[in-house]
Amino acid sequence: MIEKLELHHLKTLAALLQFHNISLAAESLNLSQQAVSAKLKRLRNILGDNLFIREGHGIVPTPYARSIQSYVESLISQLNAFPLPASNDISKMERQVVISATDYAQAVILPKLINKLRQVAPLVKVIVCNIEVAALTKKMSQGDIDLALTTSGYVPDGLISTPLFIERYVCVEADLDKISKDTVNREGNPQPPTTVKDLVQRDFVVVNPGTASLTGSAEAWFSQQGMTRHVSVSAPTFYMAQEYIKASDMVGFIPSRLLPITGLRVIELEKTPPGYQVVAAYHAKVKNDELIRFLLEASLLDNPEFEG
Missing domain, CATH: 1.10.10.10 (Winged helix-like DNA-binding domain superfamily/Winged helix DNA-binding domain)
Structure with a gap:
């Protein structure tokens, strides 16, 4: 009964x-x-x-x-x-949010975002984990991950993505003593930009978060130039790629917002690979979640140059 x-x-x-x-x-x-x-x-x-x-x-x-x-x-x-949806005042929320992010997003986006969240919602706790690739949709559906900060190419089907901004690549090499930091020739004139033909003579470090591959994101761009580069090392993060480049004569493409980096110098190129879109991805079930809405809006406010 x-x-x-x-x-x-x-x-x-x-x-x-x-x-x-x-x-x-x-x-x-x-x-x-x-x-x-x-x-x-x-x-x-x-x-x-x-x-x-x-x-x-x-x-x-x-x-x-x-x-x-x-x-x-x-x-x-x-x-x-x-709790009722209409009463979700994030300033009083006592909950945790799990953000999966690339090392790039952890360095460029999350510091300001977390600081802003702490000011507005001091009782919310943040768990940051490395970017999930293989099971991102499943983990978001199960509630194990609330938000992902990554590039548009890494967002699997079944998730919603909000564009944040466009990032561009720069080519870097180790900043050794034998390399002139002001890149001028003996006559005092600036050195001409490095050509793609000269660049492909170097060994490359590429970055593949969450996957084991020697194919980097710029591979298609080199093919369009009618050239093939030699990839020596594939790193899981941009941070490790930097360390490998610093300790060698290899080169690699690094997102511009990570610069300047001590121990690396930029190689001026006659042309560079196209930029890529940085996005915030989430599951449809949290679309009306006030906390997720705040995080998305705060990320966009920190990047006002994005025009869609």
């Missing part, structure tokens, strides 16, 4: 246990005495106990009613604390 117990029954029982008086209970519930008496009758049938007996001008709970009072009060308390 317990499955027939409904919310209004619990509220009636809680009021009767609080006031020990049908009239006062009815007033607190904004109901008539007859309505409360009817609900009490129904409660007795469902629970199989008299629950209350009359005494003087009031009622007193039976031993069984006293034994379940803490359960009833706990259930009512939890129901009263139940």
